[in-house]
Amino acid sequence: MDTCVYPVKYTPLGLFVQEEDGALSLVDKICGEHPQKRVLIPGSYGQFAPSFCICEKGYHVFLAEWLDYSRYQISGVRILDGVPEGDPVVLYQDNYDSLVRMTVWQDQAVVFWGTEPTGENQYQYKITVLEY
Numbered sequence: 001m002d003t004c005v006y007p008v009k010y011t012p013l014g015l016f017v018q019e020e021d022g023a024l025s026l027v028d029k030i031c032g033e034h035p036q037k038r039v040l041i042p043g044s045y046g047q048f049a050p051s052f053c054i055c056e057k058g059y060h061v062f063l064a065e066w067l068d069y070s071r072y073q074i075s076g077v078r079i080l081d082g083v084p085e086g087d088p089v090v091l092y093q094d095n096y097d098s099l100v101r102m103t104v105w106q107d108q109a110v111v112f113w114g115t116e117p118t119g120e121n122q123y124q125y126k127i128t129v130l131e132y
Helices: none
Strands: 003-010 015-018 024-028 036-040 050-052 060-066 074-080 089-094 098-105 111-118 123-132
Touching: 003 050, 015 036, 015 050, 015 123, 036 060, 036 074, 050 098, 060 098, 060 111, 089 111, 089 123
Parallel strands: none
Antiparallel strands: 003 015, 015 024, 024 036, 050 060, 060 074, 074 089, 098 111, 111 123
């Protein structure tokens, strides 16, 4: 196993980790003699590495990806038997300055919010919910 990994979330499927290049991997059989690691989403994102949000049971993975300095998108992929069901699908795109946080709510929806400028150094919060 590689040594440069950053834990993201432990689920019943195993430990999701983000590699140094931004890739998302799943390590299973952690307590056994031979842990196995699979790359679920490849890396090489450069300066715009995605942030991952994984549901409690590990069946859905969401990515917050910055397309440039002011635009981002939320993508999602379903995980079946520890393997992605195809490539991530773009679920939402927006054009505001700051994505503050993304979380999964009770394995039913992904919630993300950020601030949106309204003028003269004032901001309002913008909250979006995608149910799955």
